[in-house]
Amino acid sequence: MLNITISKVSLLQIDDLQKISQQTFFEAFSDSNTEEDIKHYLETSFSAQQLYSELSHKNSEFFFALHHNTPIGYLKLNYADAQTELKTENGIELERIYILKDYHGKKAGQTLLNKAKSIAITKNASFIWLGVWEHNHKAIQFYMKNGFIEFDKHIFRLGNDNQTDLMMKLLL
Numbered sequence: 475m476l477n478i479t480i481s482k483v484s485l486l487q488i489d490d491l492q493k494i495s496q497q498t499f500f501e502a503f504s505d506s507n508t509e510e511d512i513k514h515y516l517e518t519s520f521s522a523q524q525l526y527s528e529l530s531h532k533n534s535e536f537f538f539a540l541h542h543n544t545p546i547g548y549l550k551l552n553y554a555d556a557q558t559e560l561k562t563e564n565g566i567e568l569e570r571i572y573i574l575k576d577y578h579g580k581k582a583g584q585t586l587l588n589k590a591k592s593i594a595i596t597k598n599a600s601f602i603w604l605g606v607w608e609h610n611h612k613a614i615q616f617y618m619k620n621g622f623i624e625f626d627k628h629i630f631r632l633g634n635d636n637q638t639d640l641m642m643k644l645l646l
């Protein structure tokens with residue numbers, strides 16, 4: 475098993491965060507979307523300016539999964555008003571969890587999800603929620619294995635394409 479450590483991402487690490495955000499998104503979704511939509515998404519959602527604003531938000535936190543001090547994945551959590559929906563005080567949004575393709579299946583995702591759970595428990599949250607593309611079966615399996623259940627659906631816009639996300643929650 476890999477030796478994986480978790481560390482909070484600071485503003486000084488914005489370049490590393492941008493690189494891994496773009497690479498993991500591309501690896502996960504370039505096969506199932508048009509080149510134009512992916513390019514647009516990578517350029518806007520993961521621009522340095524956008525990531526700077528998200529990293530600076532007092533109610534969001536990013537964490538790297540590190541192997542030999544190199545980021546192999548990351549997690550983004552949103553609390554209170556930083557949540558993209560629901561915005562309840564007793565819920566925490568797991569907005570992103572992404573592992574580099576070469577490291578899938580080596581428990582990096584599990585290590586990050588365990589971190590999210592322990593933060594949620596420390597903050598006395600009653601649940602963690604997330605949105606996942608309805609055709610992202612691998613991620614859905616991963617979440618179900620961890621006790622998440624579907625409770626709603628919402629529309630996620632990728633470039634010119636409207637896609638359906640399943641909303642899932644884990645009661646703590």
Ligand SMILES: CC(C)(COP(=O)(O)OP(=O)(O)OC[C@H]1O[C@@H](n2cnc3c(N)ncnc32)[C@H](O)[C@@H]1OP(=O)(O)O)[C@@H](O)C(=O)NCCC(=O)NCCS
Pocket residue numbers: 498502570571572573574577578579580581582583584585605606607610611612613615616619
């Ligand atoms: C989904 C993702 C985060 C899982 O991380 P991972 O590091 O590959 O998964 P882990 O090795 O930590 O697996 C943890 C558990 O989930 C299970 N699991 C992981 N992927 C699975 C899959 N595709 N199907 C079934 N079970 C799966 C594992 O079997 C493991 O269970 P075990 O402890 O009984 O062996 C990772 O595959 C990923 O980054 N995918 C692409 C990006 C993505 O889709 N992110 C989610 C966007 S909403």
